[in-house]
């Protein structure tokens with residue numbers, strides 16, 4: 329049985345952090361950030377706003393767009409690098425707030441997490457174990473960014489995206505997923521405790537070798553896309569949209585060149601949100617849908633990479649008739 333996406337929902341915090349704001353916080357310039365990353369602003373969660381809060385809003389948005397009842401959800405797979413607690417999982421917290429049932433668990437594959445989650449949910453739905461699953465990517469990365477490190481603080485932002493998935497009603501749906509991991513690249517991006525302060529232990533901070541990750545990213549986006557297409561038996565020429573992880577506009581451009589596809593095939597909405605890690609693919613997909621770039625029957629590739637190192641790609645045919653309006 330094929331699994332299809334019924335609707336995509338999103339939620340971003342109200343707070344906006346612009347490049348001009350960052351100029352006042354760290355030695356950088358708005359021009360550098362725009363030219364080197366494509367980012368103009370990012371959203372920033374309030375101190376009392378956690379990954380669960382963003383996830384619940386995104387999930388409710390997806391369910392309401394699908395015209396489905398939260399309490400009928402029978403699986404929640406949630407991806408985050410910034411859970412509100414080690415346990416209970418964010419997924420269990422979301423389940424409680426939606427009055428949903430069935431298994432609910434978090435997965436951790438950094439920026440590739442949404443694709444890992446989609447692949448897991450695809451297998452639950454494909455085997456008949458779930459009929460209304462939520463896959464959620466949610467991040468409050470600005471809580472683990474060192475705002476004195478210009479190599480990372482200009483890049484990351486907060487947000488959440490969610491999809492409702494279930495059995496396909498018209499033969500369209502997820503055609504393939506490929507996932508990969510190479511632990512040897514673990515020290516290229518990682519989170520470690522910050523230096524202790526007089527107030528107590530340092531809070532966790534992201535460390536990244538941006539240049540090396542950049543090189544890996546441009547290669548893996550193209551490679552994972554081609555592998556997933558081959559597995560699905562779909563030709564690159566038949567793909568109308570590629571929704572890549574939004575890490576850097578230049579990475580997206582380089583991947584398009586490497587694949588030999590027109591720039592307009594790639595979705596790029598990094599300007600407004602920065603790199604929201606596992607939330608970036610559903611945030612970009614939602615925007616593409618809103619812009620009328622997705623039609624029933626279209627072949628779409630979702631592709632990402634991140635810490636681990638990890639990567640993933642899913643090829644899907646967009647559901648038509650049976651799907652509720654997005």
Ligand code: UT7
Nearest residue numbers: 356357360364365439478479482538539541542575576634
């Ligand atoms: O989603 C998780 C995966 N993460 C990524 O995919 C991130 C991938 N990497 C990147 O997006 C880019 O590497 C960055 C945006 C992080 C950095 O851009 P870059 O063009 O690779 O810069 P760089 O690290 O090669 O540094 C070039 C110069 C350096 O100065 P010198 O040594 O040439 O004098 C840096 O010190 O730019 C300097 N620099 C900055 N200058 C102003 C680095 N960050 C900044 C900054 N503002 N924020």
